[in-house]
Amino acid sequence: MMEDRRRVIEEVKRALKLLEEDPIFYKLIPEVRTNLVMCVEDAKSIEDVVGVPGRITHVFGKVVPVGEPAYGGSWHMARLLLAIRRYFPEIRAAMNLRYYEELVKLAKELGYVVSFFDRRKEPEEIKRVEGRTMEWAAGEIYKNAGGRTPQIAYDLGDWGKEPGIVVFGRSATEVVEIALRLAHEAARRGII
Numbered sequence: 001m002m003e004d005r006r007r008v009i010e011e012v013k014r015a016l017k018l019l020e021e022d023p024i025f026y027k028l029i030p031e032v033r034t035n036l037v038m039c040v041e042d043a044k045s046i047e048d049v050v051g052v053p054g055r056i057t058h059v060f061g062k063v064v065p066v067g068e069p070a071y072g073g074s075w076h077m078a079r080l081l082l083a084i085r086r087y088f089p090e091i092r093a094a095m096n097l098r099y100y101e102e103l104v105k106l107a108k109e110l111g112y113v114v115s116f117f118d119r120r121k122e123p124e125e126i127k128r129v130e131g132r133t134m135e136w137a138a139g140e141i142y143k144n145a146g147g148r149t150p151q152i153a154y155d156l157g158d159w160g161k162e163p164g165i166v167v168f169g170r171s172a173t174e175v176v177e178i179a180l181r182l183a184h185e186a187a188r189r190g191i192i
Contacts, residue, residue, distance in 0.1 A: 004040045005071070008172075012038050012050045012069040015093075015172035019056065019063045024183045026058035027192040030098040032162050033057050035077040038093040038172040043085065047071050049078035050172075077166075079131060083138035084168065088149045093172045095179060099154060099163035102191040103182060107152045107165075110185065112178065115141045115150040119158035151178060 015036060019025050028034075033055035040048050051074025054066025067073065081094045097103070108114050117140035119133075126132045141153045150168055157163035167182075169175040186192045 001040070008038050008040055008050050009069055009071075012036060012052075012172045015176040016052070016056070016065050016069065018173070018176050018180065020065070022063065022180055022183070023061070024187045024192070025180060026061055026063050027187070028097045028103075028179065028183050029056065029058050029063070030096065030162055030164055032096075032164075034096055035074045036093070036095040036172055036175065037074045037077045037081050038175075039078075039081055039085070041092070043082060043092075046075065046078045046082070049074060049081055051078055076134070079134040080137065080166065083134045084141060087138060087142040088168070090149060090170060091168045093169050093175045095167050095172075095175045097165040097167065097179060097182075099157070099165050100186070100191055102189075103165060103186055104152070104154050106186055106189070106191065107182060110181070112151040113145065113148045114152045114154070115145040116154045116156075117141055117144070119155055119161055122158070 035051050035055045037049050037051040050069050050071055052065045052067055052069055053073040056065045077094055084091055117137045122136055126136045141150055154165045167175045167178050
C-alpha cells in the first residue's frame with residue numbers, strides 16, 4: 001500500500017514536469033485553473049487521490065503548479081475521479097481543460113472515446129447538496145459513453161459554471177500525453 005502511494009506521487013510529478021516543459025499546454029488551462037489527479041488502486045476517499053493543492057495555473061505562457069502534488073490536494077477533480085471509477089475502475093487519473101467545441105471535435109477525429117454531461121439537466125435536489133454534482137456527472141458520462149471507457153468528457157457549463165473538458169486515463173502520464181496531443185494538434189490547426 002505505501003509503495004503504491006509513493007508510486008502515485010512520483011507518477012504525478014513526472015506528468016507535471018511534461019506540462020511544465022511544454023510551450024503550448026498553457027493555452028488549455030481554463031479560468032478555474034487545471035488540476036491533475038491520480039489515485040491509488042483501491043482508492044476510497046479524497047485522501048487516496050493525489051492532486052495539486054492550489055491547482056495548476058500559467059504565468060507568461062508557462063505552466064505553474066501552485067503546490068507540490070499531495071494526497072488530498074484536490075477536492076473537485078478528486079471527487080469526479082472517485083465517482084467515475086464506480087463505472088470505470090480502470091480509470092486512475094484525470095485532468096480538466098479549457099472547453100473549445102473544436103477541441104471536442106478534434107478528440108473524436110483522433111479516435112478518442114468522447115462522452116459528456118449537461119449541467120443544465122442536473123436535478124435541483126442534486127445541485128443543492130455540496131459534493132453531489134460529481135456523482136451525478138459520472139453517471140451521465142457513463143450513460144453517454146456508449147458502453148466504452150471514455151478518455152474525454154465535456155460539459156457545456158451552466159449559470160456560473162465554466163464549460164470544460166476532462167481527460168481520463170490509467171495514469172497521470174497517459175492523461176497528460178492525451179492532453180498534449182490535443183494541444184499540439186489544436187495549435188497546428190489554429191484552434192488555440
